Amino acid sequence: MAGAQGRNGIVAGWLPVAIAAALFAFFVSLAPEVAAGRAPAVSWDWLPSLGIAFGFRVDGLALTFALLISGIGALVLLYSNAYLAGHPQYARFALFLTSFMLAMLGLVLAADLIALFVFWELTTITSYLLIGFIHEDPKSRRNALQALFVTGGGALAMLAGFILIGMAAGTFDIAAINAAGLQAHPWYGAILVLMLIGAFTKSAQVPLHFWLPNAMAAPTPVSAFLHSATMVKGGVYLLARLHPSLSGTEAWLWSLTLFGGATAVFASLQAMRQTDLKQALAYTTLMALGTLVLLLGQSTGYALTAFAAFLVVHSLYKAALFLVVGCVDHETGTRQVGVLGGLLRPMPATALAAALAALSMAGIPPLLGFIAKEIAYASAAQSFAPLLVAATLLAANVLMVAVAGVVAIGPFWQRARGPLPKAPHEAPWAMLAGPLLLAALGLGLGLLPGPVQTYLVDPVVLGALGPGAVPAELKLWAGVNLALVLSGVTLALGIAVWLARGAARRALERALGALPSLDAGWDGFMDGLKAFAVWQTRIIQGGRLRVYMATMFVVVAAAVGGSMLLRGALPAWPDLSDVTPQNVVLLGLIGAGSVLAAFTGSRILAMAALGVTGIGVAMTFIVFSAPDVAITQLLVETLIVVLVAVALLRLPQLDPTGRPSFRPWDAALAAAVGIGTTLVLLAVLQQPLDLSLTAFFEAASYPEAFGRNIVNVILVDFRALDTFGEIAVVVIAALSSYALLRTTAPVWGRGPGGTRR
Amino acid sequence: MEELTAVLIGLLTACAVYLMLARNVLRFIFGLVLISNAANLVIFLGGRLTAGAPPLIESGQTAPPPGVANALPQALVLTAIVIGFGLFAFALILMFRAHATLGTLDSEEMRLAEPRPDLRAVDEADAMPADAEDPMPATDEAATDEASGAAR
Structure with missing residues (x-):
């Protein structure tokens, strides 16, 4: 197998493992300092004008997450290198996974809300790339998009919430916000709702949970790392991070308890129903996330201790179990409960890892899972609704015991049910290191919970509740108390459910199968969205030029005329005393030409009328001291008439009947736009004119640009780039026209020479 | 005088809008020419009119005598005229090409990209693909003929 591992190369295969291991070592070295209550931090100015900094701070909560991310990351990367040995796109995979790990570290270490948001989105994007890694599969792409949309949408709500927090607290610095608290602020309700949407989409709380089981389309190491141990805990992290600012109110208590509890129970029922090992684990992850949210809802030392302990223990055993399932899948070719069996002999190390991890998951002494579960039960007694919390935890934990049995006992200890797709043999060492180490940690830390208490749990609890809080003590034997009794009941009921798993699965299949599927609802929602887009595009963009033009002109007329009427900005009656007869003739010529062009049915007459108008405009420029403009206008008008004349040779009559039809509605709209234009111009003329720019050009034209024609100087000197752009437009028009004409040969017939303008 | 010019620009705009609302795309292009002229006059008039003092x-x-015409709008209008001409020339040739391909100047009949919903519903299967594909091979051949003709 060593040769197979070598196939991914040193850079793609081993460099990511080294990076993750180095980061882990770094965070371990920070642990004593953080445990002593300090929080090493670095910070750079990012957008100082908005009070946004780019900084990292390593406090207890951040360090706990960072250790889990980098530690499990190193093991998962080591595992992937063997799991996807020789995969043609492994380098891409390793890049995505490493990027994800760094983004996730940034998320938990960020000291500033905006930086946190950026890293949050980076984890969403890398997660999208990883879920869709098997991109040849349409289902995989669809599930990746679903995860992206759901978590991305939640992130938008969260961003809105962050901005509200920033405005309410006057800073984006998380520590400063937490020091002040937001519970008394009038925006607290809105902020809480937005934060919950963000956290619940990321951490897949009911009813926004449906994307997570689908995300299992990703390769198994990704599921183990992102969708179990780290990324989905981002939402939980957010709630824990803002716990000091948001917790303690009725709204916080009830929303977290109810959503977390509902998720935990619903997910454990779903987990029991699955026949695919990976899907079963996916739902137990949901259950864990629900439990974490539920525990965060309470604000007692016990609940927060249980939160931190369960966070750690779940990451350890769930990553181990996912990796075990990956081993089984890799070596046998299937993950189906009904097929797998008899793997104890060919895969003893995998079986050992599975057994240890499952014992921790079931909460059996002396594993760390047992301690976490005991404290959770103990915290229920102190909560605001002991019966509700305890019953929720009990129901979820009973099913956890049963699912642990399904995952760890079935494939290994039961007899084989028939031939497997591949003859099983033990996985390579790189794939065993992760699950064995993680499972062994569950046992070792259960026997010696001291380091967990000192370095992981206590800093989290003190950070969330303040320095006066009293974390519960992690210990295996706390005497005979309510928690121990509940544990016993849990174990007994769990074993009973496991023994009756076939009947339980069928009953759940019937009960849950009758529920409406949110996943199908999602597809319906997406189809509806696309259908709506098609519908509104057809309305807005119907393909009729007249409708587009009419819409634009109606808007112009209404916007100009309407706002003038509303604001009473109508111009005063114009003073026409300075009108000379010559000018009246000139303007009358232009007007007559345009009216004739508008209403004639003859092409030649229209062309001539356009010419009259154009020449009239040129004469206006001459009369009013713009000789350069007039010359240009004359040239352009001549060219226009020539071009139109050439084109007319090949074009039909203007009207099929030979006579133009009067269009009264169009005329009314045209009159409205025309009158609006005149009114605006009259109003403009009655305002004073600011001539400072003109004065600058007049003063600077000769001394600075050595030109006596001020208009020319403006064009070729002061606004030379503008003129360059103008030339570019003409060149583009000429090139495009040439391209269009080249394909019109049978009609044009005379080759490109005749078309040049 | 300036006020009278404002009234004239309104008339020019109205005629242009009326033309641009027509079904015949040639009329649309006439409207384009008129509205370009109207827009240029708007800019020119905005800088006020001064007779006989360029x-x-x-x-x-080193400086012009006091009371000369406003140079800035003139420079802007000069640019606008040229760009307006580029736009006009392209629009004219686009229309010309459309006529050559589609055989009509009626914008209501030019429905290649966005077929009429009623047509689409009735004969989606055969009518539209025929409409959509027929002209293009013909013109492609034409292009080849024309290219070889030019080469000769």
């Missing part, structure tokens, strides 16, 4: 600096002087 913005020039006499030799020996």
